[in-house]
Amino acid sequence: MEKKLAVYICTGCGIGDALDIDQLSNLATSDLSVPICRTHANLCSQEGAQLIRDDMANEGVNSLVIAACSPRVMYDVFNFDGVIMERVNLREQVVWCQPPKEEDTQMMAEDYMRMGVTKATKMDLPEPYKPEEELSRDILVVGGGLTGLTASLEAVKAGFSVVLVEKQAELGGFQKKVAKKVTFPYKDIQDNDIDQLIQSVQQNDKIKVYTGAKVEKLVGGPCVFNLTVAQNGSTFEHRIGAVVQAAGWEPYDPAKLDAKLGYGASPNVITNVQFEEMSLAGSITRPSDQQAVKNVAFLQCAGQRDPNYLPYCSATCCFTALKQAIQIKQQNPGSNVFVFFKEMRTPGQGEDFYRKAQEEGVIFVRSQDPEVLVRGSKIEVQAFDELLGDTVLLGDLDLVVLATGMVPRTAFGEDCRAKEKKEGEPEVEVPQDAILASDILNLQYRQGPELPGLQFGFPDSHFICFPYESRRTGIYPAGPVRRPMGVANSIDDATGAVMKAIQCIELTSRGLAVHPRAGDASYPEFFMQRCTQCKRCTEECPFGAINEDEKGNPLPQPTRCRRCGVCMGACPERIISFKNYSVAMIGDTIKSINVPEEYDEKPRILVLACENDAYPALDMVGLRRMTYNAWVRVLPVRCLGSMNLVWVADTLSKGIDGVLLLGCQHGENYQCHFIKGSELANIRLSKVKETLDRLVLESDRVRFETVAITDYDKLPALLDEYAEKLNEIGPNPYKGY
Amino acid sequence: MSNRVDPTLITELEHFGLKDAHKCYNCGNCTAICPLSTPENPFPRKMVRLIQLGQRDKLLEAPEPWLCYYCGDCSTRCPRGADPGETMMVMRRYLTSLYDWTGFARKFYTSERFEIMAIAIVAVLVGLGLLLFNTGKPNWDHAAINSLWPAEHIEIADLIMGGILSFLLLSNVFRCFRIIMGKMAFKIPLRYYASEAKELLIHTLTQKRFSQCTDRMQWFVHLMIMTGYSSVFLLVVVFIRWFQRDHIEYAIWHPVRLVGYYATFAILYGTTYAIIGRLKKSKAPYKNSHPTDWMFLILLQLTTLTGIFIHFTRLLDWPATTYFLYVIHMMVAVPMLVLEVPFAKWAHLAYRPVVVFLLKVKERYAQETAAPATAEAVVEGAIS
Structure with missing residues (x-):
């Protein structure tokens, strides 16, 4: 498809007041040779969108660069079928977070224009993946x-x-x-x-x-x-x-429980599951002799919320104990039922059920460490009651029910x-x-x-x-x-x-991606001739989307793919690319940034920002009208895991002074939409030192930070501090090459 | 040492009127809202917990039930409808039955039938007594009670009754003292008791602590009933010679008349307010009415009403009606005194101030015995 590019600059929301729009549109038409560049005071209006549609119809425009607000807003307005589209974020990430009418602000906007036009030039229109075989809907x-x-x-x-x-x-x-x-x-x-x-x-x-x-x-x-x-x-x-x-x-195996819970010491010490069996068989009786039960104790969290047994709460046992306690009370209102609990977890409307048990006369004892004492046929429970501040002994028990937990x-x-x-x-x-x-x-x-x-x-x-x-x-x-x-x-x-x-x-x-990139039509394509069977893509794919043949060649399964690009970041041969997202495209985008000479004292910082958390956090900085360092150039990536190390080399060899990777928290409480993208980026980055040494560059120029969307308020300080650090290191010696 | 849980306690207390204590989930709103609860003697939550966990011994030794005047704030604020105020009331009934060595109190509280029977029997005995023991020479021309039952004779009967009542009540108070003081019972020197005696008197007369409750109306009503009752008690038992007169001989400002009018008004006002409150269940303390609560109010009001009627029939000079009403009046008043004072609701008249007093004594003793020790420690610390 032959591309016909057009740039649309919106001057609304303060963009026109803060920037020299003529200069910006000049940059597009002359330096970047875009055939059409139009400005509009309110591009997201029906009239603005019609302007674009008219150009598509009359001028044959099929590639759009919309320089307006963040791509995270107005996506329903700027939604055109069958065209390549790139959004340049002039509002949130330029005019709302930088002082107006300043040279540095203008330079930032111009760099984003260059990056946007480069991207639009380099990308192709994705075609949805349609396998030849019949698709099942069962x-x-x-x-x-x-x-x-x-x-x-x-x-x-x-x-x-x-x-x-x-x-x-x-x-x-x-x-x-x-x-x-x-x-x-x-x-x-x-x-x-x-x-x-x-x-x-x-x-x-x-x-x-x-x-x-x-x-x-x-x-x-x-x-x-x-x-x-x-x-x-x-x-x-x-x-x-x-x-x-x-x-x-x-059910958790009660034989593994601590002996002090008394399981196995008496037939009258049972689990909540055994109680259910008894209940289903008929009435609740003393297991040892089938006599009626008068005094019953329930021990909650038996081997639960305990690192030595089940470390978690099984969520149902409180309800189960209440249910079973009510069953006993309804069977014999004269019975005495005690529930020993650490915390009674009956959230929401469940509170009513707890109340029901109380109304039936069930007595609750809050105790962290109750003990079952079995002496022959006598069973007692000893527990420290936290409200009384004293140990109590409940004797003459006919039945003790242990709340064992759920194992998936x-x-x-x-x-x-x-x-x-x-x-x-x-x-x-x-x-x-x-x-x-x-x-x-x-x-x-x-x-x-x-x-x-x-x-x-x-x-x-x-x-x-x-x-x-x-x-x-x-x-x-x-x-x-x-x-x-x-x-x-x-x-x-x-x-x-x-x-x-x-x-x-x-x-x-329909050949589209599912959550979290729902509706994305692109998918990774492998240039197999250059594959070295290193297996990195098959190992690192967070979704196990890539199988392998006997020789170690990757066998991608596009319907399993979530389009995060982790494989693209992993591939040392750079043979994996998407129609609208590739190593070369991002590399060229980085290279399109204008790097001033050393004596201009205008350093440049490239921020590779995860588009799920870090990028919206940067938008939030703008929304709150906070200001951050003017040397920063933000480039969103699908996932930090899609970062290919060659981008770091591209950035530094271009003369840009530093690369900051903003990704999500990883590990046990990860926040990454693609599970381990930021973790992989961090691992790869640790290896970049080697590359930097080869380039005779300080490894401090490259940094990895994790941010959540709620951390936006910390970003200006983080960026300033990083800029300060780069200032100490001095300008990138590759400037001007 | 473990405290054995006695699950029967809660069911036993049900006989004393306990209804909702099991609904308590121990949030502590009751204790937080109570103006009388202190960190040293917190209630009602702790008390409710003792009941839930069947801690009989601890409950027996607890002074806290007597520190509560049942203003009802806790019951109003309880998010669970566990009615902690009523639970405190139940505990007072229960403790009264435990302090009483005769076992009458327990019967009284746990059996409505027994209560009615006992009152009926005493009433009949009093009626028969008045019919049998009199001068036999009634003045049929004019209403003159003294002609049939001279004040001097009544005084003798009063003294006998007072002696028996005092013995019963004081012996029960002594048990209360032993229980509340525990090991400290005979350790604290008498001077501590003496120094706090003033407090005992003030508390008894003014119900000072009750006035700290948010609902001061309850304090007022309670004070009216208490002072009215006490003053008329003095009139009929100690000053019967001056009280039981056949003619109006005193000027309007004479103390006997003034006290008599005050007592009549105070009791009528107080009991009417309480009876209407209980009928309408107008506020928390009136929501739950144990048979003994009714019995006490009804007897007191009947005594007062019959007293007023006698006053009028005497003024109208209707001898037969006067004598008849006098018998009825006595048949109501005497059972109330004989049964309620040592065994039932009236006993709190003694227990509450005594317990408040004993706690003060304990507190004073603890303060004074602890203080020198700390001073010594300070000195020692300074030297070393």
């Missing part, structure tokens, strides 16, 4: 418990077909073993209606149910998954669009990494994802067969920012396998995960 649900059943029905309601695979011989999961349930409106215990749910799933002809079955193999990617189900020795094949992983949980099914199985190391392969520098071979999905992915975890064996989904997401595109964990949760949350979760699966199918079938 949803696979793994796990036939409450979450899986709900997910299946929700998918069908939205018009999708479902394949449901359940390991057990019958549907229902854990809820099948439960007599009463606790959920909205949390006023009283409720009868378990799981059987109705099972029935409606079984009767639905759009749901293909496999019980006593497992996923033997899952090959491919979103919309092109090939599923193999194994059932009774035979296998069944299905084509799948997206997956909801609802494999559920297992994904937490069982061998660690894949352990195997790899044995083979004597070279140590990988990039931290590997924790993937346990838990035999749930059996993905045929190069990085491992299951969803990667982060903590405690739960699949990592960054559950605060992006619930239901996992590190595997198109596979959405839901229910207690994602994090401990009860009935109400599991239903929410199932619904949410199905919605994500549907979004995935819809976007993928």
Whole structure:
């Protein structure tokens, strides 16, 4: 396609007052040879947008540079089909954060104009990825418990077909073993209606149910998954669009508990799960002799929120204990029921259920460290009551119920990494994802067969920012396998995960990216002739999107790709590029920055900013009308992980005095949209010192900082301090070359 | 040493009127709002906790129930509807029953039937007594109570009754003293008691602490009932000779008349206010009414009303009605005194000031015995 470029400068929102617009448009038309450059006082108005449309229709303009506000705003107005578009952020990142009518401000705006025009010149129009094979729209649900059943029905309601695979011989999961349930409106215990749910799933002809079955193999990617189900020795094949992983949980093994909780010392010390079994069988009795129970103690957090056992809160045990306590009270109002707890966690409307238990006469004792004393057939609980400030002894107990926690099914199985190391392969520098071979999905992915975890064996989904997401595109964990949760949350979760699966199918079938770059039509292309089989792309892809053949050649699976560009940053041969984002394009953009001579005393700092957090934080600085260093030139990147080291070399050899990488916090509490992009950038940067030495340059010229979007107020000081440091080091000796 | 949890305590207290204590989630709003709660003697939360955890011994030794006057702020503010004020009231009933060695108090509080029966029996006995023991020479021409039941005779009966009542009440107060003081019971020198005696008197007469509660109306009503009751008690028991007269002989400003009118007005005002309050459940302290609460108010008001009627029939000079009403008056008043004073609600008249007094004594003793020790330590510290 032959490009016809046009630049549109908006003079509204103070841009026209702070900058010499004529000079700026001169730069575009003469120095940068852009055929059309127009200014408008209010480009985001209907009239302004019409101006652009008219040019597209009449002048054949097909590449736009819009020099106005941040690309994070007005994207709905500046939304034109079939054209290349680049936004130059004159408002937030120039006139709102720099003094008006100053030479340095004008120079900053001009540099951004150069960078924008260069980008627009160098990029191509992305074409959506369309595989040749037929795209499936069916949803696979793994796990036939409450979450899986709900997910299946929700998918069908939205018009999708479902394949449901359940390991057990019958549907229902854990809820099948439960007599009463606790959920909205949390006023009283409720009868378990799981059987109705099972029935409606079984009767639905759009749901293909496999019980006593497992996923033997899952090959491919979103919309092109090939599923193999194994059932009774035979296998069944299905084509799948997206997956909801609802494999559920297992109770924590009470045999591992601290002896002072008394488990095993008496048959009358049981777990909350055993209580459910007893409740389902009939009435609650003393296990040792089936006599009526009069005095009962519940011990919460049994081996939970304790680094030696389960370090986390299982979220449901408080409700379960309340439910079971109410069951006992309703069975025998004369019974004495005590609940020993660390914290009573019944958030939201759950408070009403706590109140209900109190009204039934259940007594609560806040104690961090209760102890069960078993002497023959006598059971006592000794606990320090924090409110009384004294130890109390509760005797003559007929039953002690320990609240053991939930362990996700994904937490069982061998660690894949352990195997790899044995083979004597070279140590990988990039931290590997924790993937346990838990035999749930059996993905045929190069990085491992299951969803990667982060903590405690739960699949990592960054559950605060992006619930239901996992590190595997198109596979959405839901229910207690994602994090401990009860009935109400599991239903929410199932619904949410199905919605994500549907979004995935819809976007993928149009060749577009899913979250977080939802709707992005670009995808990485590999220039395979120059590949050296170094495997960095296959190792480093945060989403395991790239498989490998026997020779080590990457086999990209574009429907699994999230378009972060981490592979592009990783590739030492620079053979990976997107139509509108490539190593060369960014390199040229950097080189388009005008670097004044040394005696001008106008240093330049390139900021490579993550466009998800750091870039909006810089916008926020402008929004708040804070001022930062005028030497700064900001270049947004899809993810800091897409940074290729050659850009650092490009920058410094151009004579720019320093490179600052602004990325997201990484590690356990990471904030990166692409999980480990900023971490990878940091690792790569540690290696850049070598390069700098070769160039006889100070390694202090390159810096890595993590910022959250809320850290915007710290940015001006950070940039000033960095500029000061560069001033100390002195000008880049490569200036003028 | 562990404190054994007695789960039966909470059910036992239900017989004393406990209803909502199990609803308490120990937030402490009650203690925070209470103007009388102190860091040394915090309540009501701590007390509610003792009940929840079945801490019988600790509850028995607790002075806190007596520090509360039941203004009801805590119950109004309780986010759980656990009614801590009523719980404190229940504890006072419970403690009264524990201080009482005869076991009558317990019966009284836990059985409405027993209470009514006991009052009825005493009333009948009093009625029979008045019919049997009299001069037998009633003045049918003019209303003259002294002609049938001379004040001197009543005085003797009064003294006997006063002696018995004092013995019962004082022996119970002594038990209260032993329990509250615990190990300190006989350790603190008498001078400490003597020095705080003034406080005892002031508290008894003014209910000073009650006036610190937010709802000062409750203090006022309580003070009216208390002073009215006490003054008329003195008139009928100690000054019966001057009180039980057949003719108006004193001038309007005579102390007996003034006190009599004041007492009549004060009791009528106080009891009417409380009865209406309890019927309407107008404020927190009136929301829950134990049978003993009603009994006390009804007996007191009936005594006063019959007293007023006698006054009028005597002025109208209706002998038969006067004598009849006199018997009724006595049948109401005597059971109230005999049963309520040592065994029921009236006993708090003694317990509350005594406990406040004992706490003051303890506090004073602790201060004075601790002070020299610290001084010594300071000196020692300075030397070394």
